Amino acid sequence: MGEAGFPFSAVVGQERLQLALILSAVHPGIGGVLVRGEKGTAKSTVVRALAQLLPPVVDETGARPARLVELPVGATEDRVVGSLDLERVLRDGEQAFRPGLLAAAHHGVLYVDEVNLLHDHLVDVLLDAAAMGRVHVERDGVSHSHPARFVLVGTMNPEEGELRPQLLDRFGLTVDVAASRQVDTRMAVVRRRLDYEADPDGFAARYADADQMVAERILTARDRLPAVALDNGELRRIAALCAAFDVDGMRADLVVARTATAHAAWRGRDRVTEDDVRIAAELALPHRRRRDPFDEPGISEEQLDEAMRAAADEVEKAAAAQDFDESSVAADADGEPDRSDRGQGRDEVEDSGGQDGVNGPDGGGAGPIDGQPADGPQDGIPDDDGPDDGGPDGDGPDGGGPGDGPGGPPEGGPGSGSRPGAESLSGTPGAANKPAPRWEVPGLGEGAPGRRSRAQTRTGRMVRPDTDTATGLHLLGTIFAAAPRQFERGRFGGPLALAAEDLRGAYREGREGNLVVFVVDASGSMAARDRLTAVTGAIVTLLRDAYQRRDKVAVISVRGSEAELVLPPTSSVDIAVRRLAGLRTGGKTPLAAGLRKAREVIAREHVRDPRRRPMLVLLTDGRATGGIDPLPRARTAARLLAGEGHTAMVIDCERGMIRLGLAADLARDLRARYLRLDELTGDTVADVVRGSSRGPSVRAA
Missing domain, CATH: 3.40.50.300 (P-loop containing nucleotide triphosphate hydrolases)
Structure with a gap:
């Protein structure tokens, strides 16, 4: 034992x-x-x-x-x-x-x-x-x-x-x-x-x-x-809460109802009260408010209080309407209103929030395990080692108002001149509903399961039997391989006679996630407000696509005299959004340093995860200005990356009447797909870039 x-x-x-x-x-x-x-x-x-x-x-x-x-x-x-x-x-x-x-x-x-x-x-x-x-x-x-x-x-x-x-x-x-x-x-x-x-x-x-x-x-x-009874008053409260938080579908209503009923049973009551509904909402609704991958989950105490008040108003109105209907029926029957049951619906609501609620003898409310206040005793849970941590509040990860996450304004605020744009990345106009280019690494990989590039996987679609059994046994393929040899193996009835050479595996193809390395030109030539707004919108579009396709992402910032790895490779693209919200701009454009840094990141990640194939996304106007011979050095670094066979995309951020077309030259050197920024942030981007197997396609600016 x-x-x-x-x-x-x-x-x-x-x-x-x-x-x-x-x-x-x-x-x-x-x-x-x-x-x-x-x-x-x-x-x-x-x-x-x-x-x-x-x-x-x-x-x-x-x-x-x-x-x-x-x-x-x-x-x-x-x-x-x-x-x-x-x-x-x-x-x-x-x-x-x-x-x-x-x-x-x-x-x-x-x-x-x-x-x-x-x-x-x-x-x-x-x-x-x-x-x-x-x-x-x-x-x-x-x-x-x-x-x-x-x-x-x-x-x-x-x-x-x-x-x-x-x-x-x-x-x-x-x-x-x-x-x-x-x-x-x-x-x-x-x-x-x-x-x-x-x-x-x-x-x-x-x-x-x-x-x-x-x-x-x-x-x-x-x-x-x-x-345990769930009366119509509390059911209306649940429905009003879910409607107030604008959750999708009806699953939230059902879960809140079941959780409130379970909490009432746990507290030893035979009916659901307002207190039970509130605790159920705190547990069942925060994660359902997250519609976008960059939305912060959570409901603050203030938001929940406001929704509870609105739900209580709904219950009060329904109770008053029921009282009016009952009074009308009684008046029609007896010639005068029957006042004996007047206010019954409202009394039930008040009772549900009073007798066993916040002000009732059971304490009600905020207590975590027993529904009691955090500083009170907990039945069955010793409380003799100092004060408990009463759980997350509105300022913690469970709460947080709308301005606390990537949906709020970045530090520095509008006009600070040190950050890309006044809005947060996830709130960039025009970015939320724009699809990203359809883009994948050519060939067949063996990387982590995802939704971008073709790969041989353990869980994908079965294509054919294979002599390799590492991805699981293919039963029919094994039987078909053994069937022609049964006579020579002396089988005349009985179980199938199998040998090692009969075993067949299931060759499966699915999709893999890739490593997407963003190299972002944050130099002074990119610092115009309208351009940064468009650039951040483009980045959010691509990050949302990376999230949906289960990629890892890394972000490199190019500004001043060096390139900085702002975000090491991670699967959490919402962290990437938060890091980009703090990206500083200004100075020269050491593009060669940024491409070399990308090469280092790709090589280092290949040692950690050799099966995950990389993709490079370069957002720049192509105006390399840092160091000696900046543009030739940048083009040399681009050719080195291309020589290693890495899939790449160049997003040309150059705007204005006169365009130099330097980003298009870099795209040729990288053998990369080429895309203009206004195409990525416009309405017709869905078909701009298809599979990379068609070969490079560079358009003149």
């Missing part, structure tokens, strides 16, 4: 995360929890501790503890959902199904660390199973269905890349976590961790009663859940 795991009740400073996990355990139909945050914030510790609190599972083998099933990032779809049992097929000649990880997680926890690095189609499979509670498999002549009700938990570090908004919406709840900045809380975290490492079993024993209390409350809440 292994050492005891870290107790759920001993975790300090992550009450909001604990509450979200508990509510998902009470009502698995919520759809799981996505935990976003920096490394070292106990995300994995809390998730693993939750599995110890779930009720035992009773199946055909008897009672067993609920499992924590960890899904590795490199898992295949067969391993996740299950597949044909090849051993039984080939040995016994009978069709059989081998369940996957989803079946193993039934009535337990399915944990996906770094879920943002998981293939998109696998994330879809997980979320479908979590929403439906069943897995349906139709493949290789097998039709199989089995229950799979589990608590889905995904963790991610946003700096390593974001999930698509469509996938974010599929997660029921999202919690942003960060290490507390309170000294007492940080001391408590370290002290408890050191005590656990010194004596795991003894430490777990100290919190056994508290964990047992939480486990019993989860079980009790599950039993109470079907009896």
Whole structure:
């Protein structure tokens, strides 16, 4: 028997995360929890501790503890959902199904660390199973269905890349976590961790009663859940909240309703109140406001307060209309208004926010795990090691007003002269809806899964059987290879006689993500306000395209006397937008230095990830002015890059009546696709650049 795991009740400073996990355990139909945050914030510790609190599972083998099933990032779809049992097929000649990880997680926890690095189609499979509670498999002549009700938990570090908004919406709840900045809380975290490492079993024993209390409350809440009432007043409040935040579709309304019901059951109530709806909205709505990859997720306290007030007005109006209708009916029946039930609808609303609400005896409100204020006691969670970190507020990653992220104005403001344009990058006029050029690296790669260039992958479309089995066994190809040799192998009935040379793999083709290196001319010749506005719009267009195609991006700034790597290669393109918002301009144009720096970045990244093929995007007017013989040096650097076979695009930022055409010359030297800036920011860009396999195409300015 292994050492005891870290107790759920001993975790300090992550009450909001604990509450979200508990509510998902009470009502698995919520759809799981996505935990976003920096490394070292106990995300994995809390998730693993939750599995110890779930009720035992009773199946055909008897009672067993609920499992924590960890899904590795490199898992295949067969391993996740299950597949044909090849051993039984080939040995016994009978069709059989081998369940996957989803079946193993039934009535337990399915944990996906770094879920943002998981293939998109696998994330879809997980979320479908979590929403439906069943897995349906139709493949290789097998039709199989089995229950799979589990608590889905995904963790991610946003700096390593974001999930698509469509996938974010599929997660029921999202919690942003960060290490507390309170000294007492940080001391408590370290002290408890050191005590656990010194004596795991003894430490777990100290919190056994508290964990047992939480486990019993989860079980009790599950039993109470079907009896919890959600009246029309609170349902109207939920609908008004979701409408106020302009979320897409109806999934948000359903998740908020389920979460509010689960919270009421967790608090021991038999009806949903305004307090339950608010807490559900805090957990279920922030990530659904993100429509653009560069939008910051989150809802500030002020925004939520305003939406709650508007929703309360909706409920009041509906209650008043209902009172009027009831009074009219009573007057018609008795000759005078019936005042006995007047205001019933409104009294119910007031009661829902009073008796068990913020001002009621249960405390109501902001408390993370128990719905109580952060400075109050928590049932089942010891609070004897100093003040808790009450969770993220409006100023943290969970909040943040509209001006806090890339949607707000950059530092320096309009007219500062030190930054590219007055607007933020994501708010650049004309950039939001313009498609990027259709552009890919020619040939067939073997890079990371993505959506840009053709590649041989483990998860793409099956093209043909192949002698290489590294990408999985191709059953039919193996059988067809073995069939002609059955007679010479002495088979006269019975199982198929196989040999090693019969094995065939599945040759699959899909799409890969690439490394896109932006070299941005930020010199004085580019500093005109209208030009910078267009340039930043072009960059956002290309970054949005890189986000959608799952590329890594790097940004190099060229200004003054040197080239600066503003952003090392990263999968988080929203970080690229924030870095570009702080880009400074002015000075000369050392283009040769920028191209050399790009070459260094590409070479260094090739050592780290040799399968990821690079692409270069150069935004410049071509006027090299830095150093000795600046233009010849720049053209020499361009030819060196071209000689290494790198795919490139030059965006000519030159404007005005007189154009020198220097960027077009650089495009020829780079053997690059050529595009004028006004084409990239105009309405007819979709077909300007197609696949690079057509060869270079340089237009005169």
